[in-house]
Amino acid sequence: GEDVEQSLFLSVREGDSSVINCTYTDSSSTYLYWYKQEPGAGLQLLTYIFSNMDMKQDQRLTVLLNKKDKHLSLRIADTQTGDSAIYFCAPWGSQGNLIFGKGTKLSVKP
Amino acid sequence: DTEVTQTPKHLVMGMTNKKSLKCEQHMGHRAMYWYKQKAKKPPELMFVYSYEKLSINESVPSRFSPECPNSSLLNLHLHALQPEDSALYLCASSQNPGQGRGGEQYFGPGTRLTVT
Numbered sequence: 130g131e132d133v134e135q136s137l138f139l140s141v142r143e144g145d146s147s148v149i150n151c152t153y154t155d156s157s158s159t160y161l162y163w164y165k166q167e168p169g170a171g172l173q174l175l176t177y178i179f180s181n182m183d184m185k186q187d188q189r190l191t192v193l194l195n196k197k198d199k200h201l202s203l204r205i206a207d208t209q210t211g212d213s214a215i216y217f218c219a220p221w222g223s224q225g226n227l228i229f230g231k232g233t234k235l236s237v238k239p
Numbered sequence: 240d241t242e243v244t245q246t247p248k249h250l251v252m253g254m255t256n257k258k259s260l261k262c263e264q265h266m267g268h269r270a271m272y273w274y275k276q277k278a279k280k281p282p283e284l285m286f287v288y289s290y291e292k293l294s295i296n297e298s299v300p301s302r303f304s305p306e307c308p309n310s311s312l313l314n315l316h317l318h319a320l321q322p323e324d325s326a327l328y329l330c331a332s333s334q335n336p337g338q339g340r341g342g343e344q345y346f347g348p349g350t351r352l353t354v355t
Contacts, residue, residue, distance in 0.1 A: 160340060160342050160343075162342045162343070170348055170349075171243075171329050171331075171346035171347050171348045171349050172282065172329070172331075172344075172346040173346070174343060174344065174345065174346075177342065177343065217281055217282075219342065220342075221341065221342040224295075225287075225294075225295070225341065226284050226287065226295065226341075227284070227342050227344070229281035229282055230281065231280070231281055232281055
């Protein structure tokens with residue numbers, strides 16, 4: 130079946146860049162999404178990339194896609210304490226739904 | 240208005256109770272979703288309504304009964320739940336159901352359900 134893998138934890142210092150990596154198995158995914166979830170809250174759509182793109186930049190966020198290796202990454206520049214949250218990689222699956230990874234908990238230390 | 244609202248925020252119910260969760264959006268989105276999220280886990284899709292018709296039911300037990308009275312409202316009726324059903328229930332909506340951009344979903348804050 131479709132699977133999405135992410136590392137579970139990432140810790141960075143304030144001001145550094147954070148890179149969250151994701152691998153997925155469904156090569157037919159047309160859109161690949163990143164969602165953020167703060168404690169006790171719902172999910173917030175951060176950004177997405179279309180499968181025919183290699184890179185997408187949106188302010189402090191950069192998404193890189195290596196379609197051949199089925200590898201997606203999210204880079205957050207100048208990471209702030211407010212970026213502390215769980216980040217979910219979520220390709221659009223062939224069944225017409227989001228396939229969520231287990232989430233990466235980002236901790237930002239002052 | 241890019242907000243999805245959910246009521247109630249918290250719900251405690253016994254195993255013999257009947258209760259309902261409510262979700263509302265006014266973005267003109269044509270797809271609405273129910274997800275269940277256990278602690279430290281990703282959301283699990285339960286139901287999808289597309290143009291007010293149930294399009295996906297992810298083999299959810301019949302003690303969960305969804306309803307979409309109109310394009311802005313989504314309900315989840317609960318009956319005879321088990322303690323393992325305790326979780327955060329999230330509602331979401333999207334403009335484009337069933338296509339790649341259907342993943343562009345707006346989530347509500349969730350209802351924290353505890354079954355005693």
